[in-house]
Amino acid sequence: MMAGIKPPDVVDKHVRESSDLYKAAEANVFADAQAAITAGADVNTANLQGVTPLLLAVKNNNAQLVQLLLKAQADVNLVSADSSPLHEAVRTRNAALLEVLLGAKGNVNLMSDGKSPLHVAIQENFGDVVDVLLRKGGDPKLKSAVGATSLHFAVIAGDRAMVEKFVTSSGSLNEQNKNGKTPLHIAAEKGNIDAIKVLLNAGANTNVKDTWGRLPSECGKITAFKMISEHKPGMKYEYVTADDEETDDKKKVDDKKKKK
Incomplete structure (x- = not known):
C-alpha cells in the first residue's frame, strides 16, 4: 500500500467515529461526544450544509x-x-x-x-x-453582502440607543448600501421617527438619492416626509420619552375631568 494512504478499515472507522461525534453533538450528549473524540473522530466533521x-x-x-x-x-x-x-x-x-x-x-x-x-x-x-x-x-464600518453598515442595521433594529451608539462610532452616517440607501432612507421607510431625529441631529445629508433617484424624504410616510424635507442645517430635535408620554396622557385625562 502506498505511503500516506490509510487502509479501508481505518478510513471506515474514522468516518464512523466522526459521524458518531456529529450525532452526539446534535443530540447534545457530552459523554458520547467525548467517547467519539477519544476514539479518533474528526472534530471538524460537518454535514452537507x-x-x-x-x-x-x-x-x-x-x-x-x-x-x-x-x-x-x-x-x-x-x-x-x-x-x-x-x-x-x-x-x-x-x-x-x-x-x-x-x-x-x-x-x-x-x-x-x-x-x-x-x-x-x-x-x-x-x-x-x-x-x-x-x-x-x-x-462597525464593515459592510454586509448588501452593503449595509452597522448603522444601517441599528436603524433596522429600531432602538434609539443603538442608533445613537453607531451614529458616532461607525463613521458611516451617509454611507449607501447596494441600493443606494443611506441610514436616513431606511429610517424614513420604517417610519422610525426617533432614528430620523438622531440621524438629522448628527448631520445626515437629506439630499442623497438612492438607486431609484429617491431622496430620504420621498421614502417615508407624511410625518417622515415633513420632518426630513423641512429640515435645515443646525436644527435639533428632542425625543419624547416614556415618562413624557405618560405625563401627556395624564394631562389629557385631567383635562377631561375638568370639563365634566
Whole structure:
C-alpha cells in the first residue's frame, strides 16, 4: 500500500467515529461526544450544509462540550451555509460563550450569510453582545453582502440607543448600501421617527438619492416626509420619552375631568 494512504478499515472507522461525534453533538450528549473524540473522530466533521459539532454545541448552549471540542482543536472559524459558531453564540445571546470562542482565535469580523457577528448582534438588539464584540475588535464600518453598515442595521433594529451608539462610532452616517440607501432612507421607510431625529441631529445629508433617484424624504410616510424635507442645517430635535408620554396622557385625562 502506498505511503500516506490509510487502509479501508481505518478510513471506515474514522468516518464512523466522526459521524458518531456529529450525532452526539446534535443530540447534545457530552459523554458520547467525548467517547467519539477519544476514539479518533474528526472534530471538524460537518454535514452537507457545513454544520460542525462545535456549531451545534454552541447552538445548544453546551459550554462543557464547546470546551471539549476546542481542546481537541475544533476550528472556531468554519462557516456553514448560513452560520458559524461565533454567529450562533450571538444569536443565543451567550456573551460568555462568545468570549470563549473569540479567545480560541475566533475571527470577530468573520462573515457568514453576508453578515458579521456584530451585524447580527445589532439586528437582534443585543446590547450586551454588541459591547463584547466592539471591545474585542468588531469593525462597525464593515459592510454586509448588501452593503449595509452597522448603522444601517441599528436603524433596522429600531432602538434609539443603538442608533445613537453607531451614529458616532461607525463613521458611516451617509454611507449607501447596494441600493443606494443611506441610514436616513431606511429610517424614513420604517417610519422610525426617533432614528430620523438622531440621524438629522448628527448631520445626515437629506439630499442623497438612492438607486431609484429617491431622496430620504420621498421614502417615508407624511410625518417622515415633513420632518426630513423641512429640515435645515443646525436644527435639533428632542425625543419624547416614556415618562413624557405618560405625563401627556395624564394631562389629557385631567383635562377631561375638568370639563365634566
